[in-house]
Amino acid sequence: MKIKDLKELLDAEVFCCEENLGRQIDSACGCDLMSDVLAYVKDQGALLTGLVNPQVVRTAVMMDLICIVFVRSKEPTEDIVELARENGIVVMNTSKRLYEACGILYSNGLTGKVKNS
Amino acid sequence: MSEPLVFHFDIDGEDFISAGQASIQIKKNLRRIGLDPEIIRRVSIAMYEGEINMVIHAKGGEADVKLYEDRIEIILADKGPGIKNIDEAMQEGFSTASDTIRSLGFGAGMGLPNMKRYSDSMQIDTEIGVGTTVTMVINLA
Numbered sequence: 001m002k003i004k005d006l007k008e009l010l011d012a013e014v015f016c017c018e019e020n021l022g023r024q025i026d027s028a029c030g031c032d033l034m035s036d037v038l039a040y041v042k043d044q045g046a047l048l049t050g051l052v053n054p055q056v057v058r059t060a061v062m063m064d065l066i067c068i069v070f071v072r073s074k075e076p077t078e079d080i081v082e083l084a085r086e087n088g089i090v091v092m093n094t095s096k097r098l099y100e101a102c103g104i105l106y107s108n109g110l111t112g113k114v115k116n117s
Numbered sequence: 118m119s120e121p122l123v124f125h126f127d128i129d130g131e132d133f134i135s136a137g138q139a140s141i142q143i144k145k146n147l148r149r150i151g152l153d154p155e156i157i158r159r160v161s162i163a164m165y166e167g168e169i170n171m172v173i174h175a176k177g178g179e180a181d182v183k184l185y186e187d188r189i190e191i192i193l194a195d196k197g198p199g200i201k202n203i204d205e206a207m208q209e210g211f212s213t214a215s216d217t218i219r220s221l222g223f224g225a226g227m228g229l230p231n232m233k234r235y236s237d238s239m240q241i242d243t244e245i246g247v248g249t250t251v252t253m254v255i256n257l258a
């Protein structure tokens with residue numbers, strides 16, 4: 001699906017990089033533990049998380065993830081948004097909880113298959 | 118052999134929030150040079166894990182990334198407490214990280230195994246009370 005489909009499914013608000021909403025994502029992960037995110041490799045994916053700090057963005061950069069969704073209406077701070085903007089990563093938030101948000105995306109075809117390298 | 122291209126960084130150990138800046142910079146530099154994206158991803162993940170370790174376990178240190186024709190070497194040197202038992206530290210799930218670090222999304226004990234997985238070779242030189250140097254090599258195809 002495209003990032004803009006994800007945005008609509010989650011009824012999310014976008015904070016930066018609107019110009020990238022047309023980019024394709026093939027997988028996603030839902031996780032509050034950046035250590036675990038770093039232990040997997042995904043292509044073109046999105047990260048859904050309840051953790052809000054700049055390391056979430058740096059982790060996304062390292063993993064080549066292109067979209068971050070903060071759940072439960074958590075507001076990213078300006079430094080988080082700025083860091084994401086510099087790196088072309090779409091940041092949004094949704095009022096849904098992590099489990100629910102992941103479930104909606106999964107049942108709409110974003111299955112989160114891991115491509116191991 | 119021509120001289121390697123060297124990138125050097127001082128890693129500030131006081132500030133977890135800014136940890137990882139060197140790895141971001143390396144990723145940008147390697148992209149500019151035009152290396153294979155898969156190599157860049159491996160280098161940047163391995164370095165980021167190591168950089169975070171230096172900040173959360175060793176109060177910072179120095180990072181050097183050397184780009185040779187056939188390989189990339191990442192050398193992370195700190196003057197922290199050292200690692201008591203390397204075999205133990207290398208196990209997935211072993212961590213001495215504080216609850217504060219855990220609440221920030223790290224400290225699952227996945228970093229060192231991950232660094233080993235993403236590099237072609239990894240060496241840890243450590244001495245209690247003196248410091249730790251982690252050297253990782255990633256071969257260029």
Ligand SMILES: Nc1ncnc2c1ncn2[C@@H]1O[C@H](COP(=O)(O)OP(=O)(O)OP(=O)(O)O)[C@@H](O)[C@H]1O
Pocket residue numbers: 035036166170171174175195197198199200206207211212213214222223224225226227228229230249
């Ligand atoms: N540079 C270092 N100096 C001193 N101790 C270290 C250093 N790097 C790692 N360690 C020790 O090795 C343990 C395992 O490291 P590892 O990176 O695998 O896990 P972690 O950093 O605790 O958690 P994670 O990497 O998942 O966030 C650490 O908890 C710490 O005790």
Ligand SMILES: [Mg+2]
Pocket residue numbers: 166169170224227228229
């Ligand atoms: Mg670690």
